[in-house]
Structures are given as structure tokens and as C-alpha cells.
Amino acid sequence: MNLVLIAMILALLIPIYGAWQDDDIWQKMLAFASIATKTSVMILVVSVLRDDWMIGVVGVIILSVGNAGLMLLAQLIKRMNDS
Amino acid sequence: MCWHIVLAVEEMMNDSYVYFIVALLPLAAFMLTIQINPYNALVIRGILGAIAALVYAVLGAADVALTEALVGTMLAITLYAVAVRSSLVMRLGVLEDGLLKAETQAESGDPSAQLIADLRTIANKYHLRLELIPYADPKSLDQALLEKEIHVTCIARSHHDTHDRSLHKSEGRPYSITTRIRRLYDILQTDLSSPTTSLTYVTAPDSGEKH
Structure with a gap:
């Protein structure tokens, strides 16, 4: 199962590289969404690996709340570009 | 109680993926420091917060990870976006x-x-x-x-x-x-x-x- 996690870390490097290279703010937001979701799924995988319900609950909360934060930030940036 | 913690730490240190995950944190922090545009820096701060929450959760501090995700990523970024938008x-x-x-x-x-x-x-x-x-x-x-x-x-x-x-x-x-x-x-x-x-x-x- 360690190999699965290491493969997920390598997949996490792809959006990090994307956020580094691209100067467009929406590309960066896209990379942020990708990373936020990937990290929460990784937390869930770790919680299943260790059979730790506490980490699992935290992973679920981060997975749902991260999307809410992303929506707030996207709304602010969109309004800034409109005005 | 004490031997339990020692065992947990030893088991955690045997997992090699922890090192890779922890190495992502300074990488994201370095990316944050080289940003020029304040809005891009805010988005990168969100990425840093997500990775930090992952690191804290993997190291066993579930409460710290939850606080980082709720306060550090969601609340701080939203407030800073409002502040930067109204000041610049x-x-x-x-x-x-x-x-x-x-x-x-x-x-x-x-x-x-x-x-x-x-x-x-x-x-x-x-x-x-x-x-x-x-x-x-x-x-x-x-x-x-x-x-x-x-x-x-x-x-x-x-x-x-x-x-x-x-x-x-x-x-x-x-x-x-x-x-x-x-x-x-x-x-x-x-x-x-x-x-x-x-x-x-x-x-x-x-x-x-x-x-």
C-alpha cells in the first residue's frame, strides 16, 4: 500500500508544477482545486491504512470544507476581474 | 501509555512515504515566497495550506490539520482576498x-x-x-x-x-x-x-x- 501512496504523491507533483509554471490565476485555482482534493483523498487513504477513524473524519471534513473555501475565493477573484 | 506512543512513532517512521509528504511542505513554501502578484500568492497559500493539513494529518495531529484547513486555508485566504482587493x-x-x-x-x-x-x-x-x-x-x-x-x-x-x-x-x-x-x-x-x-x-x- 505504500506504493499506492507514493504514486499519489507523484500525482500531486503534477498540479504543483502546473501552479508554478502558469501565470494565469484561473490555472492556479485549477491546480489549487486539484491539490486540495488530492490531499484530502490521501488523508482518507492514510486513515484506512492505519485504521484510524479520527484522521478519517478530519479527511472528510477537509474534503468538504476545502471546496467551500475554493468557491469563496473564486467568487472574489471573479468579481475583481469583472469590475 | 509511554510505550504506546513510542511504538506509534516507530511505526510511523517506518513508513517511507511520510518523508516524501513532508518534503512537499518546503517546496510549496518556496513557491509561495517567489510569487509577485498578490492574488497568485493567495492561491499558492491555499495550496500550502492543503499540503500542511496533509502533513499534520499524516503525522497524527488530526486537530491541527483540521484547524489549518478551516482557519489557515479558508478563513485567512478569504479575509486576505477582501483586504487586498480593497487596498490595491x-x-x-x-x-x-x-x-x-x-x-x-x-x-x-x-x-x-x-x-x-x-x-x-x-x-x-x-x-x-x-x-x-x-x-x-x-x-x-x-x-x-x-x-x-x-x-x-x-x-x-x-x-x-x-x-x-x-x-x-x-x-x-x-x-x-x-x-x-x-x-x-x-x-x-x-x-x-x-x-x-x-x-x-x-x-x-x-x-x-x-x-
Whole structure:
């Protein structure tokens, strides 16, 4: 199962590289969404690996709340570009 | 109790993926430090927060991870986005019937629309947002500049017959831009290379207890 996690870390490097290279703010937001979701799924995988319900609950909360934060930030940036 | 923690730490250290995950944290932090645009930096801060939450959860601190995700990522980024949006702004006072009408029509051949577009380009270069604020007559425009409601005024010469401050040195320039901020004056003098505008710097009196 360690190999699965290491493969997920390598997949996490792809959006990090994307956020580094691209100067467009929406590309960066896209990379942020990708990373936020990937990290929460990784937390869930770790919680299943260790059979730790506490980490699992935290992973679920981060997975749902991260999307809410992303929506707030996207709304602010969109309004800034409109005005 | 103590042996339990020691066993947990040993088991955690045997997992080699922990090192890879922890190595992501300084990488994201370095990415955050090299950003120039404040909005891009906020998005990268979100990425850093997500990775930090992952690291804390993997190292066993579930409460710290939850706090990082809720406060560090969601609340802090939203508040900072509001703060940056309202502070990085160049407020340009214009006359209601003059430049603002040209801006709404947005004809590319019109010199006033061209001037506003140039100012917008310069403001975007310094990550500022250009905000046009209409005023009824040149007197209230000057008053608003001195009372620090706006940063820059821009008026066409034909509307500016009551209060000529710089006419003597700028004959034949139909637009007059006045600013009360030294840094904006320097920026505009360097970047606004239009032959139709004259640039003036005024010092606003410090009113003290306002703001």
C-alpha cells in the first residue's frame, strides 16, 4: 500500500508544477482545486491504512470544507476581474 | 501509555512515504515566497495550506490539520482576498459628462477612451485596480482630491476653465492628470508617455484625525 501512496504523491507533483509554471490565476485555482482534493483523498487513504477513524473524519471534513473555501475565493477573484 | 506512543512513532517512521509528504511542505513554501502578484500568492497559500493539513494529518495531529484547513486555508485566504482587493486600488476621479461617457461608449479611436485604457494598463502592471469615480463639476473633483477621497483626477482641458493650475506649462495638451501621491506620480511619469496629457503633483493637506 505504500506504493499506492507514493504514486499519489507523484500525482500531486503534477498540479504543483502546473501552479508554478502558469501565470494565469484561473490555472492556479485549477491546480489549487486539484491539490486540495488530492490531499484530502490521501488523508482518507492514510486513515484506512492505519485504521484510524479520527484522521478519517478530519479527511472528510477537509474534503468538504476545502471546496467551500475554493468557491469563496473564486467568487472574489471573479468579481475583481469583472469590475 | 509511554510505550504506546513510542511504538506509534516507530511505526510511523517506518513508513517511507511520510518523508516524501513532508518534503512537499518546503517546496510549496518556496513557491509561495517567489510569487509577485498578490492574488497568485493567495492561491499558492491555499495550496500550502492543503499540503500542511496533509502533513499534520499524516503525522497524527488530526486537530491541527483540521484547524489549518478551516482557519489557515479558508478563513485567512478569504479575509486576505477582501483586504487586498480593497487596498490595491487606484481611485480615479473623472467628470460625469467627460471621460466617463467616453469609457462607457468604449470607442477605440476616441482619445479619452484610449487614455483610460492606457491608465488601466499601467495600473494592471503594478497589480492595481482602476476605479472610476464620477463627480459633477471640477470644483468638487479638486475638493475630493484634497480630502483624500480619490488618488488621481483626470479632466479634459475644456472642462477645466475655473481652476487652472498648470495651464502655463502645458499648452496644447487637452488632458490634465493630477495626483496627490508621490509614488503614483513617479509611476505615471515613467509609464504614461502620451503627448496629450500633462501630469501634476499636489500635496494634500494632512487633515490628521480623519480615516
